[in-house]
Amino acid sequence: MKPRCEAYECVDLAWLSRGGKFDDQTPRTWKYSGGGLEITAYPGPWAVELHAEGHIHRIVLSYTETRFGGRRPWFSCPHCQKRRRVLHYVQKSLACRACFDLRYTSEVEDALSRAARQRRRLMQKVGGSDPGGDFPLKPKGMHWKTYRAIEAKAQASLKAFALGVARMGPR
Numbered sequence: 001m002k003p004r005c006e007a008y009e010c011v012d013l014a015w016l017s018r019g020g021k022f023d024d025q026t027p028r029t030w031k032y033s034g035g036g037l038e039i040t041a042y043p044g045p046w047a048v049e050l051h052a053e054g055h056i057h058r059i060v061l062s063y064t065e066t067r068f069g070g071r072r073p074w075f076s077c078p079h080c081q082k083r084r085r086v087l088h089y090v091q092k093s094l095a096c097r098a099c100f101d102l103r104y105t106s107e108v109e110d111a112l113s114r115a116a117r118q119r120r121r122l123m124q125k126v127g128g129s130d131p132g133g134d135f136p137l138k139p140k141g142m143h144w145k146t147y148r149a150i151e152a153k154a155q156a157s158l159k160a161f162a163l164g165v166a167r168m169g170p171r
């Protein structure tokens, strides 16, 4: 599952330049369905200011020549500086899809390894050695209450792990 334009708010330069002009400094407002978010764009020749949730994001523009002697504007991604037509707005920051995909993937990977480490630790507490194996039986001398609590935590971390794997999706 990857962030997509439908699931996350995005800003499309093609939309800004609808009607041929985009640097006439006429503000345009995007209204997104659902969350009630609005992004207002104040276009200028070298940068577009995007106002969202009380913050101003200044997006630098660059141009490439077209074959017919015109110029084509591009957003410069605030994160990787690459030329982009579409920027995504996720958790109050703007970046291109590739940048968000990278961050998203590493966050899921972090959650996965955290869950795996936690499960290993919990298994060791009850005498287990194989983190991928079955949950060990209650060790002699351990209170049932303690054992059940560890078992519940291990279940939760297994669930978190499975969820993380599901979110990673096909690579």
Ligand SMILES: [Zn+2]
Pocket: 077, 078, 079, 080, 081, 082, 095, 096, 097, 098, 099
């Ligand atoms: Zn980027």
